Amino acid sequence: MKEGPDITLIGSLIGDPARANMLSALISGKALTASELANEANITLQTTSAHLKKLEAGGLIRQRKQGRHRYFNLADEDVATLLETMMGLAAKKGHIRTRTGPKAPEMRKARVCYNHLAGEFGVQMFDSLIGRGFLLEERDEIAITDSGRDFIRGLGINLELLQKAKRPLCKSCLDWSARRSHLAGSLGTALLNHIYEKGWAKRLEDVRVVEFSRRGEAAFHNQFPRLTD
Amino acid sequence: MKEGPDITLIGSLIGDPARANMLSALISGKALTASELANEANITLQTTSAHLKKLEAGGLIRQRKQGRHRYFNLADEDVATLLETMMGLAAKKGHIRTRTGPKAPEMRKARVCYNHLAGEFGVQMFDSLIGRGFLLEERDEIAITDSGRDFIRGLGINLELLQKAKRPLCKSCLDWSARRSHLAGSLGTALLNHIYEKGWAKRLEDVRVVEFSRRGEAAFHNQFPRLTD
DNA sequence: ATTATAGTTAGATTAATATCGAAGTATGAA
DNA sequence: TTCATACTTCGATATTAATCTAACTATAAT
Structure with missing residues (x-):
C-alpha cells in the first residue's frame, strides 16, 4: 500500500476480493470468527489472519477476544x-x-x-x-x-x-x-x-x-x- | 482485477494512489483534461490514459470529447x-x-x-x-x-x-x-x-x-x- | 500431561498491475 | 504539407502484495 490520498487505503482494503468477501459477510452485523471468515472468502486461515490484521489497522473492523476465539465485527455504523x-x-x-x-x-x-x-x-x-x-x-x-x-x-x-x-x-x-x-x-x-x-x-x-x-x-x-x- | 464480489472493482479502482488523486481532483465538479489529471497524479500521460480507461469502464467517470481535448468528470452525483x-x-x-x-x-x-x-x-x-x-x-x-x-x-x-x-x-x-x-x-x-x-x-x-x-x-x-x- | 482447536508469524512463490519508453492516431494550426 | 498538441496503444520491466506451506503460540478439553 503506497502513499496516496486518504481514500486510497480504504479503497485498497475493499479492493481485494478476499477482504471484500469478508466485509460482505460481516455487514449482516453478526460477529464472525477468523475461521468462518476464511471459509467465507475461500482462503486459508493464515491468509485470512493477514487480511484481518490489515482491515483492523485500517479501522474497518474490530475484534473481541473470547477464549480461544476471536470475533470480528465491522468497526462501526459508518463502515456499514x-x-x-x-x-x-x-x-x-x-x-x-x-x-x-x-x-x-x-x-x-x-x-x-x-x-x-x-x-x-x-x-x-x-x-x-x-x-x-x-x-x-x-x-x-x-x-x-x-x-x-x-x-x-x-x-x-x-x-x-x-x-x-x-x-x-x-x-x-x-x-x-x-x-x-x-x-x-x-x-x-x-x-x-x-x-x-x-x-x-x-x-x-x-x-x-x-x-x-x-x-x-x-x-x-x-x-x-x-x-x- | 480478479473476480470478486461487486464492491471489489470499485474498491480497487479507488485503491490506487494515482486514480485516487485523479478522483479527488474531479470531486470539485470541474471537468479536467487527461493532461491535467496526469499532472495532478504526478504520472505520465500514458499511465494516466490507462487509468482513465479503467475508471470509465468501472463507471466512475465520464468523458466528453471536444476538439483534441477530452474532458473528464465524475460519472454522476452518486460517485461524488x-x-x-x-x-x-x-x-x-x-x-x-x-x-x-x-x-x-x-x-x-x-x-x-x-x-x-x-x-x-x-x-x-x-x-x-x-x-x-x-x-x-x-x-x-x-x-x-x-x-x-x-x-x-x-x-x-x-x-x-x-x-x-x-x-x-x-x-x-x-x-x-x-x-x-x-x-x-x-x-x-x-x-x-x-x-x-x-x-x-x-x-x-x-x-x-x-x-x-x-x-x-x-x-x-x-x-x-x-x-x- | 497430552491432544485438539484457534489463530499468528515467517519465508518463499507467484500473479497482478502500475509504470514508463517508444511508436502510433487524431485534431488543429501555420 | 508540415508541424505541434493531445491522447492512445504496445511491449517490457519492476514492484507490490496475495497466497500457500511450515512452524509457532495460546486456550481449552480429556
Whole structure:
C-alpha cells in the first residue's frame, strides 16, 4: 500500500476480493470468527489472519477476544454505511457479482442483505409499499409519503427516531437474485426488525437466510399484500 | 482485477494512489483534461490514459470529447457521494493525507472541498454556527436546531428541499489544512452556493481556491462572526 | 500431561498491475 | 504539407502484495 490520498487505503482494503468477501459477510452485523471468515472468502486461515490484521489497522473492523476465539465485527455504523453505499453504486453500475449469486432457493426467497430484507420477500414488500402509495419512487430516490408515515407508525415503529439517524431513511437496493429493487436504509432495517419482533421469521446464526414460519409467512403476505395491477 | 464480489472493482479502482488523486481532483465538479489529471497524479500521460480507461469502464467517470481535448468528470452525483463518504470515514479513522496537503496560502484560507467551503473560512463558518447554537455537535453527528432552521431559512435557503435529498443535511468534514471540522452535507453545499450567489466570492475555473472580494469577506465575517469564548 | 482447536508469524512463490519508453492516431494550426 | 498538441496503444520491466506451506503460540478439553 503506497502513499496516496486518504481514500486510497480504504479503497485498497475493499479492493481485494478476499477482504471484500469478508466485509460482505460481516455487514449482516453478526460477529464472525477468523475461521468462518476464511471459509467465507475461500482462503486459508493464515491468509485470512493477514487480511484481518490489515482491515483492523485500517479501522474497518474490530475484534473481541473470547477464549480461544476471536470475533470480528465491522468497526462501526459508518463502515456499514460506506459498504452499503458502495454496494448500491456497484449495483447501479451493473457490477453484479459474477461468481457467486445466491445459490440456495431459500436464499432467493428471503435473506438478510446488510441489515434489511432481500430476496423475493424483500422485493414484494417494496412493491407493496410502493403500490399502496406509502413510498414514492422518483428516479433513484425513494421518499415516504404522509400515508406511508401513518402506516409505519401504525406498525409501532418510531419514525422520528429513524429520521434522526445519519443513514438515509429510504434507499433502494438492487437485488442480486431478483434483479429488482428492494428497500434499504434505516426504514428497511426497522422493517426487518419488525418481522423478527413479530416472530414471523427467525434470526438464524451464521447464515443470511431469513427463515419464515408458516404463520409468519401468512402474516407477512397479509401485511404487505402483492397487488395485482 | 480478479473476480470478486461487486464492491471489489470499485474498491480497487479507488485503491490506487494515482486514480485516487485523479478522483479527488474531479470531486470539485470541474471537468479536467487527461493532461491535467496526469499532472495532478504526478504520472505520465500514458499511465494516466490507462487509468482513465479503467475508471470509465468501472463507471466512475465520464468523458466528453471536444476538439483534441477530452474532458473528464465524475460519472454522476452518486460517485461524488461515495467519495465524500469515503473521505469522511478516512478522516475519522485518521487516514490523513501524508504527502500533499494544500500548499498555497490562498488554499489554506478558503477552498472548495468537494462542494462545500473548507479552509479557515470554512472552519470559521462552522464554529460560528455551532457557537450561536444553530448547529449541535454530538459525538460525530451534526444536527440543526430550531433556531438554526430559522437562521438558514432567513438566508433564503429552501431547507425542506435539502432535507428531501439522499445526502445527509449536516455532516462534519475534517479539514486538511486546519485539522479542524467544517460543514459538509447538503447544507454545506447550499451555504457555499449562497456565498457565490451573494457575490461574496468568485467561482474560479480549474482551481479549488475560493476567492473572496474585499466586500465579500466583510459580509462573510458579518454573517458568520467569530465568537470569543 | 497430552491432544485438539484457534489463530499468528515467517519465508518463499507467484500473479497482478502500475509504470514508463517508444511508436502510433487524431485534431488543429501555420 | 508540415508541424505541434493531445491522447492512445504496445511491449517490457519492476514492484507490490496475495497466497500457500511450515512452524509457532495460546486456550481449552480429556
